[in-house]
Amino acid sequence: MDDGELVDVGDVTLFVRELGERSERPSLVVIHGGPDVGHGYLLPGFEPLARDHHIVLFDFRGCGRSTRGLPDDALQPEYVVEDAHRLIDKLGLGEVDLLGFSTGGRAAMQFLEKHPDQVRRLVLASTTAYTDFEPQLASWDEYQRRRQAGESVSVWDLELAPAYDVLRAGLGTDKGDWSYERAISGAMHPWAPADPERVLRDAGKPILILHGEQDMGFPVEVAHRLHSAVPGSELAIIPSAGHMCHFEKAELWSGQIRRFLDAPLANRSGDWHPGAMETxxxxxxxxxxxxxxxxxxxxxxxxxxxxxxxxxxxxxxxxxxxxxxxxxxxxxxxxxxxxxxxxxxxxxxxxxxxxxxxxxxxxxxxxxxxxxxxxxxxxxxxxxxxxxxxxxxxxxxxxxxxxxxxxxxxxxxxxxxxxxxxxxxx
Missing domain, CATH: 1.10.490.10 (Globins)
Structure with a gap:
C-alpha cells in the first residue's frame, strides 16, 4: 500500500494515497465522508479493488495530514470540490471515475455539476440526495433501540462493531478541524447541488448507487428514491450491511464497484439491456x-x-x-x-x-x-x-x-x- 504523499494544489496541501497501479483504464478518485475525519476508515473497502484498479484517496483540507488550522470560511464544501478538481489536474489523471462516500457522495454530485467533463462514471456510496429522511429513522425500532443502548449504528453486524471501533481508534491523526456543530447550525454551505436529481439526470453519465440494506445513517429508502428519479442509474444493495458496508462486506462491496467500472459503456447507453426483446x-x-x-x-x-x-x-x-x-x-x-x-x-x-x-x-x-x-x-x-x-x-x-x-x-x-x-x- 502507498504510504501517501503531500500534494500542493494551490492554497492548500493535500495528503494523497494511491492504491494499485496506473493503467489505461481511468483512475478512481474517492471523496471521503465525514467531513470531520480523513480517508483512512475507507481503506478496507478499497484494498480488494486495488488488485486491478488504480485508486486515489485524499484527506479533505482541514483533515488528517492535509493543511490544518484554516479559518472556518475556508472549510466549506465547495473548496473540497475544487481541491479534488485541482488534484486530478495536478496528478495528470485526465477523465476519471469518481466515487463519493456518505457526505462525500453529496460533494461528488456537486463535482459532477461543476466539472462534468472530468467524470466518466460516478459511484454514489452510502449517501443521499435528500435531507427529509429523519422520520424513517425515528420510526425504525432497531435504530432507536441501538441509540438508547449505546450500540453501534455504523455497522449492522454488532459482532463487527469492536473491530470497526479499533479501526477508527487507530486513525486518531485523521480527525479533522471540521465542526459538526457548524454543519447542523446552518453555517456550513450545502454539500449537494440545489437540485441533485436534475444534475444527475442531465449529466448523462453512468451512475451506480451503492447502499447498505440496513444503513442507519441514510436509510436505504433514499437510495431507492434516487434510483427511481434518475433513469438509467444502477442500484446495488449490499444485504445485511449498514452505513459502513465497505467494512462489513469489503469483497462484495468492492466487487459491485469493479463490475460497474469494467462493464462496457454500451451496456448503459440504451444500446442493449437485459430486456431488449421483452418487457x-x-x-x-x-x-x-x-x-x-x-x-x-x-x-x-x-x-x-x-x-x-x-x-x-x-x-x-x-x-x-x-x-x-x-x-x-x-x-x-x-x-x-x-x-x-x-x-x-x-x-x-x-x-x-x-x-x-x-x-x-x-x-x-x-x-x-x-x-x-x-x-x-x-x-x-x-x-x-x-x-x-x-x-x-x-x-x-x-x-x-x-x-x-x-x-x-x-x-x-x-x-x-x-x-x-x-x-x-x-
Missing amino acids: VYEAAGGSEGMVRLAEAWHSRVMADEVVSHAFSHGFHPQHSERLAAYWAEALGGPTTYSSDFGDESTVVRTHSGNGPHHEMDRRAIACFDQALDDVGLTDPLRQVLHDYFAWATTTSMTQYTGTKSDVPDGLSIPRWSWEGLVPAAS
Whole structure:
C-alpha cells in the first residue's frame, strides 16, 4: 500500500494515497465522508479493488495530514470540490471515475455539476440526495433501540462493531478541524447541488448507487428514491450491511464497484439491456409468473408477525390475482387492473391513512426478496423486480400517510422497465 504523499494544489496541501497501479483504464478518485475525519476508515473497502484498479484517496483540507488550522470560511464544501478538481489536474489523471462516500457522495454530485467533463462514471456510496429522511429513522425500532443502548449504528453486524471501533481508534491523526456543530447550525454551505436529481439526470453519465440494506445513517429508502428519479442509474444493495458496508462486506462491496467500472459503456447507453426483446412482465413469466410471485409473497407476508398485521382485518379472496394484475400492468403487461379493478388512486388509498410504517415496509420488502427466491427468479431480472417493489413500497405507496381523502383522483399506475421508473407522459 502507498504510504501517501503531500500534494500542493494551490492554497492548500493535500495528503494523497494511491492504491494499485496506473493503467489505461481511468483512475478512481474517492471523496471521503465525514467531513470531520480523513480517508483512512475507507481503506478496507478499497484494498480488494486495488488488485486491478488504480485508486486515489485524499484527506479533505482541514483533515488528517492535509493543511490544518484554516479559518472556518475556508472549510466549506465547495473548496473540497475544487481541491479534488485541482488534484486530478495536478496528478495528470485526465477523465476519471469518481466515487463519493456518505457526505462525500453529496460533494461528488456537486463535482459532477461543476466539472462534468472530468467524470466518466460516478459511484454514489452510502449517501443521499435528500435531507427529509429523519422520520424513517425515528420510526425504525432497531435504530432507536441501538441509540438508547449505546450500540453501534455504523455497522449492522454488532459482532463487527469492536473491530470497526479499533479501526477508527487507530486513525486518531485523521480527525479533522471540521465542526459538526457548524454543519447542523446552518453555517456550513450545502454539500449537494440545489437540485441533485436534475444534475444527475442531465449529466448523462453512468451512475451506480451503492447502499447498505440496513444503513442507519441514510436509510436505504433514499437510495431507492434516487434510483427511481434518475433513469438509467444502477442500484446495488449490499444485504445485511449498514452505513459502513465497505467494512462489513469489503469483497462484495468492492466487487459491485469493479463490475460497474469494467462493464462496457454500451451496456448503459440504451444500446442493449437485459430486456431488449421483452418487457419485465414477459421475462417474469407473464400472467402465470405474476400470480406465482404474488402467491409466494402473500405466503411470506402472512408468516411475518409484523407485515401480517396489515391483513388482520381480512382481505379479498382474489387478493393474489388482483395483486398480480397490478404488478403486470406496472411491469409492461396488459392493463387488466385499470380496466377491471381501479386506478392507482384506488390502490394508494388502500395503503394510506395509517401514518408512517417504515419497519413494516422494510419487512414487506424482505418478504418480497424471499418470494423472488421461492419462485426461482435470478439476476438481472430479480434485481429489477426488487428495485420496483422497494420503490413502490417506500415511495409510491407512502406519499399520503395522513388520510385517504388526501389521495387525488385519477392517478395512473406507474410503469417500470428494465431501466427503472418510466417517466409519465406529459
